[in-house]
Amino acid sequence: ETGVTQTPRHLVMGMTNKKSLKCEQHLGHNAMYWYKQSAKKPLELMFVYNFKEQTENNSVPSRFSPECPNSSHLFLHLHTLQPEDSALYLCASSQENGNGYTFGSGTRLTVV
Amino acid sequence: EDQVTQSPEALRLQEGESSSLNCSYTVSGLRGLFWYRQDPGKGPEFLFTLYSAGEEKEKERLKATLTKKESFLHITAPKPEDSATYLCAVQGSNYQLIWGAGTKLIIKP
Numbered sequence: 093e094t095g096v097t098q099t100p101r102h103l104v105m106g107m108t109n110k111k112s113l114k115c116e117q118h119l120g121h122n123a124m125y126w127y128k129q130s131a132k133k134p135l136e137l138m139f140v141y142n143f144k145e146q147t148e149n150n151s152v153p154s155r156f157s158p159e160c161p162n163s164s165h166l167f168l169h170l171h172t173l174q175p176e177d178s179a180l181y182l183c184a185s186s187q188e189n190g191n192g193y194t195f196g197s198g199t200r201l202t203v204v
Numbered sequence: 205e206d207q208v209t210q211s212p213e214a215l216r217l218q219e220g221e222s223s224s225l226n227c228s229y230t231v232s233g234l235r236g237l238f239w240y241r242q243d244p245g246k247g248p249e250f251l252f253t254l255y256s257a258g259e260e261k262e263k264e265r266l267k268a269t270l271t272k273k274e275s276f277l278h279i280t281a282p283k284p285e286d287s288a289t290y291l292c293a294v295q296g297s298n299y300q301l302i303w304g305a306g307t308k309l310i311i312k313p
Contacts, residue, residue, distance in 0.1 A: 132305055135291070135301075135303040192250055195240075195248045
């Protein structure tokens, strides 16, 4: 167990579905992140939250909507996704200065 | 532009055959260089942070080194359980992490 828990581990959804990914950490970290990982590509930062406030949104399409209700929980709401959105979605947490990220095991998303 | 390039893309070694993975970088105001290990179906697992040129860190069969332009992850007498994808990232003055695409390491028994 890494200290960062992501659910579900696998998700298959149609292009018209709405689903949510959940991330939870109890490491006392102040920052949480959503990353997209596609095969043979670098990790793509999607969103950053510091002390529950969104501080980064790297030009992510509006079909991805993050939510951070408290410093321990992070959600990624998904709707009307495209097949090219299929990827491994990773959640991570860190102290405020971004040193030493702890990652969850990810959600393997397939859009059909 | 901040950039990280890892090479080779994939590396196959026999058990016990030592080698090195490379991470070349350009970044404004290096705050740290990070190495992670990622197993299939799992998230990256933190290995090392290096802060300044000349610094070295070791953990079991792994040793990470840093210069002003690149970092090496040396693996000595690897075992099959060292097979994984190794990721490198740098943190610049804006605190953002810039990631490389990784090196997939396969150790054959």
